[in-house]
Amino acid sequence: MKYQIYGPETKNVPWQDKPENLVGAPVWRYSANPVIGRNPVEGVARIFNSAVMPYGDGFIGVFRGEQTNGIPAIYLGRSDDGINWNIDKDKIRFTDAEGKLFMPEYAYDPRLVKVEDDYYIIWCQDFYGASIGIAKTRDYKSFVRIENPFIPFNRNAVLFPRKINGKYMLLSRPSDSGHTPFGDIFLSESPDMTYWGKHRHVMSPNGNWWESLKIGSGATPIETSEGWLLFYHGVTGTCNGFVYSIGGAILDIDNPSIVKYRCETFLMTPQEWYEERGFVPNVCFPCATVQNSENGKIAIYYGAADSYVGLAFGYVDEIIDYIKDHSVVNDNDTEIGMR
Ligand code: BMA
Secondary structure, eight states: OOSOBOSOBOTTOOOOOOOTTOOSSSOEEOTTOOSBOSSOBTTEEEEEEEEEEEETTEEEEEEEEEETTSOEEEEEEEESSSSSOEEEEEEOOEEOTTSOBOOOSOEEEEEEEEETTEEEEEEEEESSSEEEEEEEESSSSOEEEEOOSSOSSEEEEEEOSSOBTTBEEEEEEEOOSSSOSOOOEEEEEESSSSOOEEEEEEEOOOSOGGGSSEEEEOSOOEEETTEEEEEEEEEEEETTEEEEEEEEEEEOSSOTTSEEEEBSSOSBOSOSHHHHSSSSSSBEEEEEEEEBTTTOEEEEEEEETTTEEEEEEEEHHHHHHHHHHTBOOOHHHHSOOOO
16 A cells, blocks of 8 residues: 555445446445435434444444434434444433433534543534534443533544544534535544644535535544544535535644645546435545454444435545545645634
8 A cells, every 4th residue: 555544454344346347436335335224213204414433343323313303313223334334223321420411402414533531422512503512431330421522512522533632533524503505624622622722724615616615624633654634524515505515625633633645636426316305415524433453444333315215435545646636726725723
């Protein structure tokens, strides 16, 4: 491999070989997508925008389940192969530190990451307005909520998988209380997952038409020898509403507010029926990856049309080279992000 992935060698990363007729970015869809279809669990109409990670010999995931009352909640699921999922019928039971039930009124777009000994679930919820909620677990049995990191309004928080310079690092996307016609990615740090500060700007919509309106972090950044590989979503506005595509960037390993490379073209944009047609048409919304550090295979989990979960694949070498070959960064990207 030309570039290293730092992290576990997940041998059973879901995978399908590259189709011969692939054009554009070196990212291809699983031919049997969507991997989670409609009405996947009793009382849940749709699952999408969900995160998974390796666990034991298989995989574990946190899923955005749109309940039949229309309210999103987070469900736990398990899988041997990362493709076929058993999702719990009951939503995750979050408690406070004393073990008392402490459920968010709604919760959506969960991300999942292990930092040291703890697994963190991070989502968007009501905190007198849309904001970020976090819980941690060590056993996937008890889920204890910790302090909300930010005041409203905020969405798309993504925690780095290790401390950087001794600090937890969280990407987020300050927003409004609605569907937010703007949005930049910021970075915040914490010594303890309670107090967040030293906020830095990471990147903004930069003039590329496919991401002209807003951007938001997607999957947990992947540590590589070139920097943090970040899959994010970029949104453009059309006369028929928003279109969500998947973009790629590489952030500096020690100062991730600095964007080293940023692909000026999308890596994936809605084109299949399950991305173009659904509750919200034209959405590809990445929330997680699993990767094999030995052979460089990456599987990307993304929400499709606010209705389904899709899988896409790529090799770290090809993806990084593609991002570098098509990289355009401006001062706004490369500066430390403090004004
Ligand atoms: C965003 C979030 C996502 C959703 C997207 C498209 O604001 O709510 O959960 O996938 O809109 O509807």
